[in-house]
Amino acid sequence: xxxxxxxxxxxxxxxxxxxxxxxxxxxxxxxxxxxxxxxxxxxxxxxxxxxxxxxxxxxxxxxxxxxxxxxxxxxxxxxxxxxxxxxxxxxxxxxxxxxxxxxxxxxxxxxxxxxxxxxxxxxxxxxxxxxxxxxxxxxxxxxxxxxxxxxxxxxxxxxxxxxxxxxxxxxxxxxxxxxxxxxxxxxxxxxxxxxxxxx
Numbered sequence: 345x346x347x348x349x350x351x352x353x354x355x356x357x358x359x360x361x362x363x364x365x366x367x368x369x370x371x372x373x374x375x376x377x378x379x380x381x382x383x384x385x386x387x388x389x390x391x392x393x394x395x396x397x398x399x400x401x402x403x404x405x406x407x408x409x410x411x412x413x414x415x416x417x418x419x420x421x422x423x424x425x426x427x428x429x430x431x432x433x434x435x436x437x438x439x440x441x442x443x444x445x446x447x448x449x450x451x452x453x454x455x456x457x458x459x460x461x462x463x464x465x466x467x468x469x470x471x472x473x474x475x476x477x478x479x480x481x482x483x484x485x486x487x488x489x490x491x492x493x494x495x496x497x498x499x500x501x502x503x504x505x506x507x508x509x510x511x512x513x514x515x516x517x518x519x520x521x522x523x524x525x526x527x528x529x530x531x532x533x534x535x536x537x538x539x540x541x542x543x
Contacts, residue, residue, distance in 0.1 A: 358539045360512075371504035379497055382481060386493050389485065398490040411495035415480065418499050422476035423454045429468040433460045451502055459527035459540050462513050469510045477503040509537070 386395075401407070423443070431438040433456075440457040454472075456465075480496035513528065527540040 358541070360537055360539070367505060367508070370508055371501075374507060375500060375504050378500060382493065382497065382500075386485065386490065390488065390490075395490045404491070407489060407491045411491050414483075414492070415495045415498050418476055418480050419452065419502055422472045422503075423452060425475055426468050426472040427454050429471055430454070430456045430460070430465075433464040433468070434458055446505075451505070455530040457529075459529040459538070462526045462528050462539075465528050465530065466510055466513055469506050469513075473503050473506055473510065476500075477507070 398404070427438070427441045427443070430441050434440045436458060442455050442457055444453055444455075445451065446453045477500045480499045481493070484492035484496040509530070525541070528537055529540075530537045
C-alpha cells in the first residue's frame, strides 16, 4: 500500500531544528565543490576562451533571459512533480500538500501537512533534485553555452537545502532503536522537521 493510517500515539517523536544561518553555511559547503566539478566538466568539453566569449556575444542579454526563463520553468516543474508524488503517499492526497515561501532564504517550497514514511519522502525529494539540479545541467552541457551552465547552477542553489535534507534522513534508523517504521513530517526542510519512530 502507498498510504497507511498513521496513529501518532504509537510513535516517539524527535524534532530537528537548524537555524537559517547554519543551513546556509552547510549548503555553501555542499554546493561549492559541486559548482567546481560542474565548471571542470564543462571545461573538458569547451575551454576558458569559450567562457569569456560568452559574455561578449551580441545575443548575451537574450540568452540571459532565455536561461532565466528556463531555470524558472525547471523550478516550477520540480515543485509540481514533488507535490504530485507527495499526494500519492498522503492519506489526504493533494489537499495536504502545502506550497509556501521559506522566508529566511526566499525560496519556494513544497511540503506535506502529515507524516509519511521516510523512504517515501526521500523518493519525492530525489525526484525533485533530479529535475531541478541534474536535468538543467545536462541540458546546459548539451547546449554548450556557459550562460545556461550558470542558470543550471541557480537551479542547483534552490536544491541545496533539499539535498542536505535528503542526506540527513538516511541516518535516523540507527539512532531510533533501528526501527524500520520511521515517518517524517517536513515543515521547512533541513531547518525544521519531525521524525516519528515506532514505540
